[in-house]
Amino acid sequence: MTNVTADMSNPPPTSALPAIASRGHGGPSTLQRLAQQPRVVIGGGIVLAILLVAIFAPWLAPHDPLGQDLLHMLAPPMWMEGGSADFPLGTDSLGRCVLSRVLFGARVALLVALCSALGAMIVGSTLAIVAGYFGGKIDRLICYIVDLWMSFPPVVLSLILLVGLGTGVDKVILAVVLVDWTRFCRVVRADVLVTRQRDYVNAARLMGFSHLRTMLREVLPAVLPLMITLFSIEMGVATIVEATLSFIGLSVPPEMTTWGQMLADGRGDIRTALWCMLVPVFAIILTVLGCNLLGDGLRVALDPRLRSRGE
């Protein structure tokens, strides 16, 4: 190509960082950007802390969560009058240590949160990508199923499912996945539709890429940030659902400790022993807050629209 004057390109207007440092967009790498977002750091920190608590509960808890000490029923937390360092957060009406129970409750909460969020993400996103990518009849069918499914209030549906499935952690996870995949599907599908319009997807097809390849290599990476954000928020939702179900008494057998159970137990003593209820309330709010902050921060860090405005 001798005759055409080569384009002596100017350095690009946006970032001056060399391409080596980038993870794919020519700017600061994704991890760097994530670390700069305070919400990600704080939310992620909270979730991580609760995860560690859940894993190490047997070593952290001072007592057996099911152990009843009938001599010390409704003992107040240690900073109040009548409390002792033996039971740092007091005891409930059966003499069980509140701190130990709340630590062990984290196990069920996080197990349900992680597994059901993962399941809902996989099921919902797969259907969303298929629906948005192919469009037409497939899209209409999947949308109809989603609309159908969403015609049930989520809590009602999970109640009914549990009546049908019985109690147990795995059944709770299954119930949450069956209820919440629709939310993933709806939101991710909207993003898939936008990506589908992009010419680079058409270009890939015109070059002869198979449908599967195009979906995996062109569409999926574009919607992955949204999926991760939703995953984080879904963990919070799953925690709430699990607490709701165990509050009613439907989720796990009584040998397992959950925050919802603690709420139900503490309700009866609301006038005399507030801490029995406040501790699990606080635990639930903290967990959900961590998940929401993380999801929020991820959304801001990974959304190219919000990002480019700052540059």
Add this chain to the structure above:
Amino acid sequence: MFHVTCMIAVRRLLAAIPTLLLLALVVFVVLRLLPVDPLATMLPPSATAADAAAMRQQLGLDQPIPVQFLIWLRDAASGSLGTSINFRQPVTGLIVAALPATIELALLGLILALFISIPGGVLAYVLHVRKRETAADVGVTVLQSVPAFLWGLLLIIVFGVLWPVLPFSGRIADDITLPGLTGFALVDLLIKGRFDAWLSALSHLLLPALALALGFAPLVIRVLRSSLIDAAREPYVEVARLRGVPESRILWRHMLKNAALPTITMIGVQFGFLFGSALLVEMIFGFPGIGNLMVQAVKGNDMPLIQGIALLFCVLMLAINAIVDVLYVLMNPRLRVS
């Protein structure tokens, strides 16, 4: 415009019928997955196998499942949803008695939510524009992390125990009976002119409705804020500014009208959420509505009652979706006049 509304309503209704049937089927099948014998609670311990078989035949439980479903459908179409096992009363009657309470609660909850979230959303947007929004944003996230039933518990603690100004149990003071005209306490008592009773009813509604509202409002604030941000980016906003339209007018008259559309859609989508919260909130406050009934039914494995209420929820959701659709079309000129 009327023509369009009719068309949409009819189309929705026709689409709703197969949906309803499908949902009813799903509920029916799911409930029968569990090998819990509904008879176990109904028979005395001394019953023999023959007694059990007789009862089974009487209740129609010996038929195959598809037949049971069709029988149930036939009865439902004529208004009978079976008899509650635990209450030993017709399901329809129980539902009709409890439904108005829940509707009243949900409506009041929605109104309170709008009262909180419309100014809240606008405020969040204004803070975003002035770049002072981080604290408010985190605040909304914190609020969003508290589900309605936890709000209920917290409200009980604050306003019922620590500072007892409001009642937190039941629908009305024990010594007052409701007139039972429409079933809506506030309406009936107003008609009858019994203002002290009306105040009692209102005060009983306040805490649970507030719990629902607080659970719902952060979501609406979020959607309204981002809809306003999107609307602000639209060219017509800048052009209006260049025409000399004052900022406040742009916000309230121009942007809000446009931002209302996606907000209403979101409210419609999340309405199921509101119903689900109502379940637990009613339970916590001992409010005699559908939610409370459902919880009792589920705890007692009361199949007919569960089915009946589930069917009711389906009908309610489909109705609300239809209303939201119609509302959206009426408000969006692009759909209204094409």
Add this chain to the structure above:
Amino acid sequence: MLSLINITLSTKAHGKPVELLRNVSFTLQRGQVLGLVGESGAGKSMIGKLISGIPPEGFEVSRGRILFDDLDLMALNREQWRSLLGRRIAYIPQEPLTALNPVMTIGQTFDEHLMLLGIPGQERAAMILKQLESVHLPNVKDMVQRYPHQLSGGQCQRVLIAMAYAANPSLIIADEPTTALDVVSQARVLSLLREQQRIHETAVILITHDLRLAAHVCDHIAVLYAGEQIEYGPAREVLRAPRHPYTKALHEATPDVQGPQRVLAQLKGQMPGVSLLASMTGCRFAPRCPGRNDACEHGQSELRETAAGHWVRCASACEIRPMPALQATAGESTALPWSAPGGQPEAAPIVELKNVMLRYTAKRGWFGRNKVENRAVDDFSLQIQPGEFVGIVGESGSGKSSVARLIVGTEQPSSGEVIINGIDRRQAGRDVMHLVREQVQMIFQDPHSALNPRRSVMQLLTQAYEIDHHGAGATLRPRQEQARLLLQDVGLPPDCLERFPTQLSGGQKQRVNIGRALCMMPRLLVADEIVSGLDVSVQAQILNLLLELNREHGIGLLLISHDLSVVRYLCSRVLVMQAGKVVEQGRTEDVFANPQHAYTRLLLEAVPPADASVQWPPVAAAA
């Protein structure tokens, strides 16, 4: 009555102060039209917003004054300035369809505008009707009830013009008012603008990227480059005898619809962006200027008057001596050394369409009883020989993009045949599909959405490598090498290989687009409006690149465009489409010199001519 004196607009980029606009000065008298001409990023829209008192966020006027009638605008506070808007200073925006609130009717929007102007309630309705009639809108009573989405772009723009003139302002700022409209509407709206301006004797600032358009419609022109005003003079003069090298280049980079053919002049590179301006000393055009010398790099020059009323800002005083000719090839004259690619007439056609029809049905009414049929393409036939450049022109909705999609295979025809290389597309089995595919490749219109932002340029250019090639893999070059060759082919420097699309400019992205399409050596490229989003100087680069590719590799091209001059430059044959049908076709020179069909004539008349003395828009267009 409007004077800008040494206006400088500054902002901070990466902590350093940058002067986005520098020393812009001009004066506008009542009843005169000033054209602000420049490519995108030159700062012309900024000036418009500045005068309106709403500079974009983060920018402020660091120097200079704006005098409007008797007011010093910089001394006013926001409230006072805002009170001028709509009354004495009116604004006509670029995209008319989105410039009106979609949930309010035209009548409601207009009513609000009049209310804010202080016109009492009873008079408003009558005034709205009168204003709308004055802009030649039909059925005004009906129009008042309509919503913006029910109007066409041209109609919306008329409404906006009516609203702008409602208060009889002294100044109107029209920011690219016709860019978003198609060519026929463009001519009509400009006539309307001129007519209204003469009646009311308003001063108008017309912001546009099209030098020729400005020359015909405006009294004076100020040319902007990278925020600097580099030339100012009477409109016809600036077009006929441009003094500044940039203006010359702009003029010579725009293809002509009529008159002798010539090589398009290319400028290398592109206009510097904000972050670069901070580090530039001296003349901002210097890096691209073919006639630059040392004096240009240091020190800023002043605007100097060279002829009566004609001012130029150039350090090396190039306007005094003759400019070295801007050439794309090594030839001496600027006359076109080659003819537009005509292909090999004897060879078998690469692409053949026979009586193709594409039909969409929309359902209306209750339960979709009434079916409305829309024929996007009707009875279309075409043959393209190898190495031939064919153009399809028409306005939006004419069906030309549908034809492109039919050829490439994104859409299937409702009837008729699409034959690629002898194989009917519909009957091609999976095994021969790749043969069909490799013959014809598409270059997409929007370079920003056509490249996956997560892939490097190397991966994008050779994306075709990721598919199994049925045993042809043995004959392919290694991927890296192929990428490097393609990069050279499209004229990009080797360090681009590792870059990502977000680091490239629009022109560079389009080159990568073309390179990607070339990877498998197709015999035909289908290009749908590939240069419409690019600046004129960058456009010329891409057009010359396509001609170069034809000379080196013998590739054919099907060019879809609404821009007749581009088609004339590239294509030997042209088809004119209207509402799905071909209304005229033939050799480009013949069709454009002697249009037979009324529609073709309409399209040709709507293009601003290069000859400054011709009257444009034609008087008939005002109707």
